[in-house]
Amino acid sequence: MRLNLGCGGHHREGWINVDRAAALAPDQVVDLETTPWPWPDDSVDEILLSHVLEHLGETPRAFLAVMGELWRVCRNGARITIVVPHPRHDSFLNDPTHVRPITPEGLVLFDHARNLAWQAEGIGNSPLGLILGIDLEVTGLAHDLEEPWLSQAQAGTLDRAALIAAEKQFNNVIRQTTLEIRVHKPVRRG
Template sequence: MKLDLGCGRKPRAGFIGVDMSAACSPDVLHDLRCMPWPFDDASVDEVYSGHFLEHLDGEERIAFMEELYRVLRPGGTALIVTPYWSWVGAVQDPTHKWPPIAEQSYHYFSKALREQMGVDFYPIRCDFDVSFGFSVLPQFAHLPKAELDRARAHSLNVVAELRATLVRR
């Protein structure tokens, strides 16, 4: 099973669209802030969620990740796309919640990284391996990787989207 969580009006091809808005005509009408989601434990192979997570506050993000962990099978993957924290698009939308999302936001959803950071006492149980990709604004796409990495780390409005791939351990 493949899910597009927070699909809006355009669910991803080959995925079951899940959204809280009946106006979007999703395959599954469900508010993803309400737990549990209507899927069995370890029943989902793949998840896509594009521009949804930034609409949740911190506690809702934790609950989302816990529920994502519950429904994904071991080895299952989720691609979560959000505005990058240093792009104006992350803060311009009044429906986005604080804080903007960076790579380090995902460290809290890895058991080993929670232990390394000394926050393993947080009430978070999920355990994902995470890797990242980025959508760069066109005017920076020509830069060599080293220059682009430096610009991403030290400049605003270079990266538009963060693409986090999570694998359930």
């Protein structure tokens, strides 16, 4: 089973298209902030959340419940693709329905093996994978650059270090981020 969660008007052939707005004619009408979700444990092979996760979980408890449901419904080895606006881009900042930034560093907190390593090293990051008993590993990361940064990177006049510095200093450097997540069941022990 493949779930296109929060599909809006972007239905995908061969996927179960899910949205809370019945007017958008999804295959299933589901409010993703209401848990548990209607799919059984270990039933999903792939999930797409394209410009959705930043709208979910206004409270930490609600967001953690969403992350727990993602892990619960997925099979071992399932792939979750998350596409989000960069938190320092105008498209994120100007939308009042965006309730939280989604970053690679934030999603790594749900990686059980990394949590164990941090614990062993005395690093004080929030071990959300350990706390929730879930294991979501960030396996891929891609940024879509905004102009003029994109042209500079393509021309070879902007190296990785300069791009990282620009991202920290300026808004509108990165338009959106795509993250690939691998589900591990049972959770990894290191």
